[in-house]
Amino acid sequence: MLVTRGAVGVLLPAGGGGRLRFMDLKDMSPTVRPALFSGAVAAVCAVAVALAVVAATRPSVVAAPAALPQSTAGFTPGVFSSGDAKVSAKPDTAFLTAGVDSLKPTAAAAQSDLATKAGRLIARAKALGVVDKDISTSGYSVSPNYVGSNSTIDGYRASEQILVKWHNVDTAGTAIDALVQSGGGTNVYVGFGLANPKAAQAQARVLAIADARAKAQAMADAAGVHLGQVMRVSDISSYGVTPVYGASFDARAGAASPTQLPVGELDVQVTVEVDFAII
Numbered sequence: 001m002l003v004t005r006g007a008v009g010v011l012l013p014a015g016g017g018g019r020l021r022f023m024d025l026k027d028m029s030p031t032v033r034p035a036l037f038s039g040a041v042a043a044v045c046a047v048a049v050a051l052a053v054v055a056a057t058r059p060s061v062v063a064a065p066a067a068l069p070q071s072t073a074g075f076t077p078g079v080f081s082s083g084d085a086k087v088s089a090k091p092d093t094a095f096l097t098a099g100v101d102s103l104k105p106t107a108a109a110a111q112s113d114l115a116t117k118a119g120r121l122i123a124r125a126k127a128l129g130v131v132d133k134d135i136s137t138s139g140y141s142v143s144p145n146y147v148g149s150n151s152t153i154d155g156y157r158a159s160e161q162i163l164v165k166w167h168n169v170d171t172a173g174t175a176i177d178a179l180v181q182s183g184g185g186t187n188v189y190v191g192f193g194l195a196n197p198k199a200a201q202a203q204a205r206v207l208a209i210a211d212a213r214a215k216a217q218a219m220a221d222a223a224g225v226h227l228g229q230v231m232r233v234s235d236i237s238s239y240g241v242t243p244v245y246g247a248s249f250d251a252r253a254g255a256a257s258p259t260q261l262p263v264g265e266l267d268v269q270v271t272v273e274v275d276f277a278i279i
Contacts, residue, residue, distance in 0.1 A: 078231060079220050079276045083212030087204040088265040091192035093165060094172035097138055098185025101159035107142050114142075114158035117184055124183030125164050128175055134165035161187070167195070173259035190261055197268055204270035205235060212274040220278070228277030237270045 100117040104110035125135055139161035144153045162185070166175050169192060179185040194200065213227075220227045 076231070077278050079216045079223075079225070079227060079278060080273070081212045081216040081219065081276070082236075082271060082273045083208040083210065083215065084269065084271050085204045085207030085211055086267050086269045087200045087207070088267050089194060089200045090265050091169050091194060091263055093167055093193050093195045094169045094175070094261075095189075095191040095193065096164040096166050096172065096176055096179065097161055097187075097189035097191075098164070098176075098179045098183065099139070099159060099161040099187035100184060101157060101186070103145055103155050103157045105155050107156040107158070110156040110158040111142055114160055118160045118162065121162055121179065121183040121185050124179055125162070128178055130164055130166070134167075136163045137161065138163040169261075169263045172263075173261040176259050176261070192263055192266065194266070194268070200268040201237075201239070201270055204268050205272065208270045208272045209233065209274060212272055213276075216274065216276050220276075225278045228279035230274060231277050232273075232275040234273045235270065236273055 098121060100114060100121055102110045102113035102117060104113055122135060126132075137160060139159070141160075142156060142158040145155045145157045146152065147154045164175070164179070166172050172190060172192075176188060176190060180188060216227060
């Protein structure tokens, strides 16, 4: 039996006196010592391997941290509403479009003839007092002209549309008559709009914010809370080109009497979103 007592020793059988005695390593023969140490090392390794196997076969348990409640620090309670408003205004600008076209056997001939007709139309517009910056080309094309079921080309058609900005809406009818009867314009379009809609938009915006506040107040009353200061205001209106309305007509046959163009009013609409705090 192997035991330890300070130094490594071997427990020997009892002698004549019936007592156990320890033999120190120095009492062992040189051939015994290596064998003894080898056995001790092997025993220790076996124990280590056994512990490793047991640890590997045991199921591992990973403790997941408890889910933390989501923070609401970034959320500000409030009443969020939107408002709409519409302001009607009389147009102050007329947009007059008159077209000219030409059909000739060749594209070059059609284009040349078109240039002559367009020059005449533009000259008539300038004679009415329209300045260069208020005259522009809104469309231009040269293409084959097809006829019959076999799509036979019988020539080439060239066309051009001239846009004239007319600043006196009450005399827009007279201007159209001049462009058609003296300028040779056809395929006429007339529209009315505002040269600067910002004033009407600002007025509508004030009304839209008031509408949003009224809606928010109604919601706050229903919820039993009080409105605080405005936290955010956003204009979500879709502003495109200047508001325009109008109609088109073919003026090839000319006008037997002066053209009448009632102006009426157009609507400028604004939509806003407003966020209010709760107090």
